Amino acid sequence: MSETEPQAESTARSSETTTGETDERIREEWSDYSFEGEAKLSVEDLDVHYGDDHALKGVSMDIPEESVTALIGPSGCGKSTYLRCLNRMNDRIKAATIDGSVQLDGEEIYQDGVDLVELRKEVGMVFQAPNPFPKSIRDNITYGPRKHGDLDTGLLARLTGRDDSEDADELVHRALEQAAIWDEVEDRLDDNAMGLSGGQQQRLCIARCLAVDPDVILMDEPASALDPVATSKIEDLIEELAKDYTVVVVTHNMQQAARISDQTAVFLTGGELVEYDDTEKIFENPESQRVEDYVTGKFG
Numbered sequence: 001m002s003e004t005e006p007q008a009e010s011t012a013r014s015s016e017t018t019t020g021e022t023d024e025r026i027r028e029e030w031s032d033y034s035f036e037g038e039a040k041l042s043v044e045d046l047d048v049h050y051g052d053d054h055a056l057k058g059v060s061m062d063i064p065e066e067s068v069t070a071l072i073g074p075s076g077c078g079k080s081t082y083l084r085c086l087n088r089m090n091d092r093i094k095a096a097t098i099d100g101s102v103q104l105d106g107e108e109i110y111q112d113g114v115d116l117v118e119l120r121k122e123v124g125m126v127f128q129a130p131n132p133f134p135k136s137i138r139d140n141i142t143y144g145p146r147k148h149g150d151l152d153t154g155l156l157a158r159l160t161g162r163d164d165s166e167d168a169d170e171l172v173h174r175a176l177e178q179a180a181i182w183d184e185v186e187d188r189l190d191d192n193a194m195g196l197s198g199g200q201q202q203r204l205c206i207a208r209c210l211a212v213d214p215d216v217i218l219m220d221e222p223a224s225a226l227d228p229v230a231t232s233k234i235e236d237l238i239e240e241l242a243k244d245y246t247v248v249v250v251t252h253n254m255q256q257a258a259r260i261s262d263q264t265a266v267f268l269t270g271g272e273l274v275e276y277d278d279t280e281k282i283f284e285n286p287e288s289q290r291v292e293d294y295v296t297g298k299f300g
């Protein structure tokens with residue numbers, strides 16, 4: 001992980017780097033951006049329109065497995081739109097038209113016949129505001145696996161006499177432990193999740209996402225509604241999760257992106273991905289003047 005903090009002062013740069021033409025050159029250069037390990041997701045020429053609004057313009061980038069990729073940029077530049085394309089959540093938005101390609105492990109997710117329930121199981125999502133179900137902590141965790149049929153309960157289980165409670169208990173323990181919240185809730189698993197603090201609720205939502213055994217976890221500003229202590233726990237957790245999962249996180253907080261991510265993609269107004277590189281490079285020595293201005297706080 002990068003220890004880098006955003007630079008306080010910008011270095012002098014040629015004015016020509018502010019032109020669109022030069023941004024194009026920069027994009028061509030980093031389109032060869034190479035990282036260690038395999039690409040988990042490969043995005044090619046992704047365009048999204050909401051009606052006449054062109055929200056994402058020809059975005060191409062590969063996302064490496066088992067690492068943290070941060071998406072940063074000013075409000076409205078298309079970060080959440082991009083994130084939602086990675087598990088086809090934009091399909092739910094009537095006005096959205098999506099063109100281009102997204103491959104997960106080399107398989108096109110935008111081809112006909114893709115099972116969206118399976119896809120969203122493999123590519124899970126955690127939202128900005130914690131959104132636990134108004135059910136017990138235990139039921140929040142077992143809900144997904146039951147829905148996907150991974151825990152066989154109900155009529156069939158009763159008829160066959162099969163008792164899956166042990167499996168369920170193991171699963172609940174594992175997911176809560178992985179989300180670093182087990183110690184805080186182990187003696188109140190049957191309490192309503194709505195009684196947890198905001199930070200605990202968000203870690204429960206992460207545990208709920210982990211319970212269905214995803215490969216990729218998409219996070220849309222997962223700590224923006226939390227206080228600094230709860231935020232720090234989520235950041236630690238994200239770094240820990242990246243040992244086993246591919247994490248893609250949208251954040252407005254540049255220090256956070258610098259602290260927790262391995263690579264950073266900078267989107268700027270108009271839905272363009274302007275630069276994508278190792279996080280250290282983006283924060284210490286970006287190619288684009290516009291990116292430097294953004295990460296040093298000159299605009300945005």
Ligand SMILES: Nc1ncnc2c1ncn2[C@@H]1O[C@H](COP(=O)(O)OP(=O)(O)OP(=O)(O)O)[C@@H](O)[C@H]1O
Binds near residue numbers: 074082093
């Ligand atoms: N459901 C929607 N219907 C219509 N337009 C939308 C929808 N969602 C986003 N947009 C538009 O698409 C553009 C990109 O929005 P998006 O939410 O992806 O940006 P963002 O970078 O994530 O913004 P923020 O940082 O404020 O969350 C904006 O112009 C926004 O108004």
